[in-house]
Amino acid sequence: DTEVTQTPKHLVMGMTNKKSLKCEQHMGHRAMYWYKQKAKKPPELMFVYSYEKLSINESVPSRFSPECPNSSLLNLHLHALQPEDSALYLCASSQEPRARGPNTGELFFGEGSRLTVL
Amino acid sequence: SQQGEEDPQALSIQEGENATMNCSYKTSINNLQWYRQNSGRGLVHLILIRSNEREKHSGRLRVTLDTSKKSSSLLITASRAADTASYFCATDNTGGFKTIFGAGTRLFVKA
Numbered sequence: 001d002t003e004v005t006q007t008p009k010h011l012v013m014g015m016t017n018k019k020s021l022k023c024e025q026h027m028g029h030r031a032m033y034w035y036k037q038k039a040k041k042p043p044e045l046m047f048v049y050s051y052e053k054l055s056i057n058e059s060v061p062s063r064f065s066p067e068c069p070n071s072s073l074l075n076l077h078l079h080a081l082q083p084e085d086s087a088l089y090l091c092a093s094s095q096e097p098r099a100r101g102p103n104t105g106e107l108f109f110g111e112g113s114r115l116t117v118l
Numbered sequence: 119s120q121q122g123e124e125d126p127q128a129l130s131i132q133e134g135e136n137a138t139m140n141c142s143y144k145t146s147i148n149n150l151q152w153y154r155q156n157s158g159r160g161l162v163h164l165i166l167i168r169s170n171e172r173e174k175h176s177g178r179l180r181v182t183l184d185t186s187k188k189s190s191s192l193l194i195t196a197s198r199a200a201d202t203a204s205y206f207c208a209t210d211n212t213g214g215f216k217t218i219f220g221a222g223t224r225l226f227v228k229a
Contacts, residue, residue, distance in 0.1 A: 031215060042206055042219035056215055090160060105149045105210050107217055109160035
């Protein structure tokens with residue numbers, strides 16, 4: 001069982017809809033991530049938050065809007081998506097990478113939210 | 119952008135055999151990790167090896183790292199049907215947050 005919880009598991013939306021993906025972790029991790037994964041491809045990094053501040057945006061289109069309301073929650077707001085945005089969206093968390101410890105660097109993933117854009 | 123390239127892309131073996139997957143990367147790294155993903159599900163961390171380590175073991179897993187060749191291998195011994203999954207290497211080359219995944223190897227273990 002994963003300690004990172006993502007909701008919803010499945011989402012179907014039209015191109016004019018506004019929806020949100022949610023992610024929650026209670027491991028005390030201070031870094032949280034969004035990855036996008038297309039079928040038979042590796043996960044691609046989208047956003048990274050550290051201490052609730054956006055640290056990395058991998059040139060993601062503005063129709064994807066991340067939000068980190070507190071250290072346990074991470075949202076991804078979706079608006080005016082395209083059919084090619086259909087994918088598995090994975091949330092992950094980790095210890096703050098600059099901290100030193102034996103497990104620094106390990107990512108804990110949720111099960112993902114499978115998004116279909118019609 | 120993709121940091122690691124994996125070889126082979128797909129591997130089919132019989133239960134009980136060993137499976138070896140290779141990963142090559144392009145830039146210097148702080149650590150290299152291996153993850154497993156069952157079809158359509160989240161990734162599970164298997165093992166992390168730091169740039170100053172050469173070999174690491176965890177149960178039936180053995181990972182090697184050759185920083186001079188910028189390559190790593192994952193060996194799964196005595197494979198089981200339940201090992202059927204995709205395996206990804208991932209590198210953290212900035213000492214920060216950018217963990218980038220390789221293309222992955224799809225492993226099929228036949229019972």
